[in-house]
Amino acid sequence: MFRNYLIIAWRNLKRNKLRTATHILGLSIGISICFLIFNIVWYSNSFDKFHPDTEQIFRVGMITDFGDGEFPNSGTPGPLGEVIDKELTGIAQKGRLYTLWETLVFLPEGQKVMGRTNNVTFADAGFFRIFPRKWLAGSPENSLANPYTAVISHASMQKYFPGQEPSQVLGKEIFYYDSDTINAQITGVVADFEENTDFLFTDFISYSTIRSMDKENWFGLDSWGNVNSSSQLFIKKETLKTDSDLLAGLTKISEKNLNQEGGNSRFTLQPLAEIHFDQSDGGSQTVSKVFLNGLIFIGLIILSLACLNFINLETAQAIGRAKEVGIRKTLGGGKSQLVLQFLSETYLMIFFACLLSLAMAEALVMVFRNYLPSGLEVNYLKLENIGFLTLISFVLTLLAGIYPSLILANYDPQRALKGEKEQNGKFSIGVFLRKNLTVLQFASSIAFIILVSVISFQMKYVSSQPLGFDRDAVVYTQLPFMAGIDKAERLRERVSQFSFVKSASLSGDLVSSDGLWTSDIYVPQDTSETRYYIQVKNIDSAFVSVNGLKILAGKSSSNQTDEIMVNEAFTKEIGVNNPDEVVGKLVRFGANQRKITGVVNDFNSRTLREEIRPMVLTYVPEGFNVLNVKLESGYNLALAKAEMEGIFKEIYPYDASEFKFLDEAIAKFYEEDLKIRNVLGMACILAVIISALGLFGLSSYTIAQRTKEISIRKVLGASIAQILGLISKEYVVLILVSFVLAVYPAYYFLSEWLNNFSYKVEMPYFIYLLSGLGVLLLCLLIVGIHSYSAAQTNPAKILKDE
Template sequence: MNPSDILTPPHWPSRFLRWYCHPDYLEDIEGDLIERFETDLAIKGPKVARWNYTKDVFRLFRPGIIRPLSGNNQLNHYGMFKNYIKVGVRNILRQKAFSVINIAGLAIGIACCLLILLYVNDELSYDRYNKNFDRIYRILHTYRSAENPGSLPPPSPEDFQVWGSAPVGPALQADFPEIESYFRFTSPSQLLFQYGSKRFQEDNMVFADSTAFQIFSWNLISGNPKTALKEPNSIVLTLSTAMKYFGYDDPMGKTITIDQTETFVVTGVMGDVPSNTHFTFDGLISMTTFHNWRPEIFDSWGYVDFYTYFLLKENSRIESLEGKIPDFIEHNGPDWYKTDNTIAFEPLSSAYLHSKASRQPGTTGSYTNIYIFSFIAGFILLIACINFMNLSTARSMERAKEIGVRKAIGAQRHSLIVQFLLESIMLTMLAALLALILVAFVLPFTRELSGKALYFSDLLSWPFIALFTGSVIFVGLIAGSYPAWVLARFKSSQVLKGRLKSSSGGISLRKALVVFQFALSMSLIVGTAVVFSQLKHLHTLDMGFTKDQMLVIDFGWDSKVQEQIASIKTELGKHPKVSMVSTSRAVPGAFLPDAGTRIESASGEMTMHNPGIYEIDQDFIPTYEIELIAGRAFSDDFPSDTTQALLINEAAAKLYGYTNAEDVIGKKFTQWGREGTVVGVVKDFNYKSLHSKVEPLSIRYAPTGALRRFSLKVAPEGMVTTLADLEQLWSQLVPHRPFIYSFLDDSFNRQYDADIRFGQIFTVFSSLAILIACLGLFGLTTYTTALKTKEIGIRKVLGASLFSIVTLLSKDYIKLFLIAVLIGIPVSWFAMNSWLDNFAYKMEIGPGVFIVAASICLLIALSTISWQSVHSALRNPVDSLKDE
């Protein structure tokens, strides 16, 4: 350091003082500081003097001394902001109509966004309640046939299924030290539960390994999580199931009789499975029970009835396991390996939204729907912001004189921008408060509509509150940015001389925004029409079988019913309203297994595939009116049909290489221990959802113990009386079992509940988006009509008709509408075709959909515009011309 620098004040504090200090005070303050520095230098030395000088510079950094940022006399802008708020409130109250339209539009837009946010958040939260969420995986399986192992291409995601065999889990844990534990559960079992006088058929009970509570974070209210499912004949009930049987009594240690033969001990009570999980159940039965019943299947790689999950050890990578899969399969299941079967691992995070595998243990979601609803939320909010910008810029002429006067007396451009942005944020805050009230009011209806557990409390977390507040301010800034920029650019000289006119840029922007609103509104109308047309198409499509007036009675494989199937069928068929009765394992729309089936090829070789399997009696085909295209159906005239005959559908015939159905008749088959010949081919019928094409199906005569349902074709007249009669008859024939029935068309159509719910939600939010667009259009029309009040009066005095005046006010919007139609047609066509790709059987989007949508959109727009236009045209011209 230069010695002379020690005797002078430090440089950087001096520079800082000169930067912030008001010019009027700088000379005096700096002189005083230098005098004090020299005194400290002489008495206390240079180090203390320099330190005191620096402290004094920073102590003086306060509002009374700091130079003004923009020519004001002080940094404290409290008075200025107070004035901005006053002016903003006055403008809001003065322009009540525009304020109500803006606040209502923004409120509806924000409310829609919040509701959709709750829906999307619920969809994205599936299975995340598990503390080991990131370490849980499940095993996927493929079952493909190949003459030579490895000859088939790698399986696609659609080739896998979640349903698999029992030995996979134990074998994986034995071979892979990275696996901490595994958990298996079966497909839901239908069991007759009885406790005292209470008797119900439970359709969602699963057999599960004792590691259930080790892998999944289910809340076990009573019982030991490590031992609750260890012993045979032990059962853990969900809270709602336990309440059904035991009320408020403690169920622990009590026994429940199942199927009138087995007694089970309640060893645990768990909270109901959270709604945001990809599979649910009403109770867990120990897997050791199932093992005691059927021990042979726990060593069979070919028996499929299990879903297997495993927990990866911490710091282990799933990639290290995936590379060992071929060796694992060859070592554990060589026969399985020869058929080109394999496994894969899927993280729990992909189970609900991303999985393409079949045979899911529960419902799956749709990322496409999440994108669609998110876009709708964004569009709704964007429309609300567009309305705000349109109305604000359109009203700019009304505030021109205010801006001119304020600029003339010294107002800076940036202060005007701040004022208008502050007014925009105030409107947005009011809209946000109203939106929260709307959400609280409509949330119960939204829960019913969406079928999801959505609660207002989900919006009360601190992260969400911070995000919501920030988003509201951001929306206010975005919505008010362009109007503020336009208004602040007004020149005071032109404004005060009355020469200011709307800029061509502002008019062009408003027109562009109106076109955008029209195009979006039309696209949403097209989307709504396509969704409901597709759903109608699904309901009216020829399924290939009769499902109307088909009553299905479920007896859950009851052994006592199995023993007297023939006599029960006879008695049910005697009812005058019942024309036909059949029995089967499955019915269309219900779950059915796959069966490894070999059928003789044209070259004489036995080809292996895994078609679905229906097990039926001889009356099933005629009862459901399924058409035969080759051969014959099962018949009592051929006793060997019960053990040596097989029917297949057209898809199965093609799978085995027969394009001509007649050629497969008489070919040999082997299936599940049964051998014989193919005796008939049925026409393809949609026994599964129309989301997929008809899959290969084999149909065989049901063996003893394989039947579960009666199908009754009943007359539609007097249905209530018919059901009462059948229930009474059932209580006489099967007194130990409840009368559980459903109509096939209802149960089959439940496969489309998610699609119907999607259509309803889509329609509601589309309608709200159109409503917001109409609000903006109404406000804009009101303003433009007000600007032409005197012109309308003059035209009426000169003899103009009502029609010509309405046309004058509407023609510009009609032109914009036509442009919007040209934009909306290709956009909506592309978007809805992408949605229709989820269906194997989809409607064709013809020009009629766009014509109807355009007509509806035009009608809505004209109704909105004409309301104000007709009102202005009907006014007495004297009222509009007498003021100046």
């Protein structure tokens, strides 16, 4: 029976090639988008799901309110890790990490320098109890029990000691260069995780080494007031303990130990499953959950549009199959058999659409590779992908095919065989549905066009705004972590000697970056002091000239630790209108008296989403991480970069670095917004294509039904323009209704998005009108082509049988 259904379905599809092609193309677009989004979501949710009792594992974090907003931090104060299992009941296990950055690895055996890595961390034995691994040598109980011991992964073992077995490397030495030299002895080798994980560490130094080195103060682990995202604390709770019980206990600990002066800090619990979506760490693997949810929403919209297309066109063409239904029912065909027959046709089209969607998905992967999570590979033969395509084919068959099937199966055979296709003078649910489905399709298309256009408009506005500094021909490079101020000064001096260099400067970060150092400053007011929250930048005396800042009063700092500069926003914050009045003023900053030597103009040190904060420019050479270079105009930039990188290699022979342009770093502030715009842009194009395909198929059919009417009107003297206007006016009304429905959702989303920017355009309502007009013109073009073709037909050919 089912074989018969498929054979008949195949014949019907071949007989109606335009209808079949329209359906398959529209559905394949929706399925390919959903298939790719499914793979992205599946991959993103697969991280660290393989650990035992994952639902019981949490990372303890912290939120601090400085008065102008809450700042989340994935780190915790060092003392919390010491007392959490003593002061908080329900903790089955705790594990501590302190991650290191750009650690230089040296092997005494063979005198080999292995370069710098970000995969080194201090860890305690509890970490391996929460996140167990297969031990190739050593044991989890003893390997990290003593100071100056280390556990390495199998990947590190192969890199450091190629050709040796795990048991052979036990007892060997590794030198790690950070703030000090750590001479560690290898006491264990663990297998690498084969599953997706955010724990990419390959070298684990015993946590007790920090205390033995007397570096607790250096790493900020000796005070409740120090919070560093490098200091990570994981816990595994007891099964019967609730999350609210743990949070209540952590609240008591914070009230007891944290300094609440001027702020309100609290500890948080982050489930292990949520760590992959936490972008506060700046991890390279993290992905925004908001972005993922947006992708899912867009995929559902595109797929819904494709289904609406199918339903719309099938219900319109159902009238043409009335006689077929009448004959089948007269010959004994039951309603259920007819429904199954028409669902078989639907399933066959969806099956071919699924096949075509695989090719489309591969094309989308190639086009959007930079937008996909790193490490994502789309394997079409994976069980979950086969299951997804199987499930979606059956679900779409029901969603898209059930209503048209019921419409066809419910035709009265007596009326159908007489040729009575519609109930004259009565309300037609089919016509009503087709019009409303068309409205929904074009409302979605108009909304997408408005969203993409306004976001592009705002992005263009942001990129054209003056930032208060000169970003042209400014390049920078990151300095090796903890490599010493002497080498940094030598690099600056050597680079400054090039003829193509105007000036060079050392600083803690770029003039505009996503980093934020905040502190407080005490300004004398009469007989007392007033505290102000300020942003801090660490700079040398050349920073102002390199970045083209303007000195409004006083002079630039002269590399003295007791001197600071401030920006204009700072003078306004303390109630001074004339910048000259603050020059020479003594303030208390960092527990010491500092003299204000100058005032610089306000500049956007962060994204334009934020207002300019009151700022202090200070001199702390130990914290310099960046070399900034202003180049002369007209010089070969590629050659200049190559020559500067050569000097860098001379001074830092074991480190690799690259000089990059400042404007490229600033552009990265808006990568997420550009992703949203480009993804919405693709969704917009697909929505318009699907809607146009639907309108093309629907208009070709409905106009074909009106050929006799058109011919009679031509015989009675109607011009082609009048006929085109008559047919088009119905679609004009539909587009106007679509426009009205699209405006509010687009406005709501854009208002929320624009409110995230301190510097933004006024809502550009003209873009709304242009978007609606553009869709209207496209609609009229599609309908007009079919109408013109029908109007050009010789009436005698149409009416010869009448």
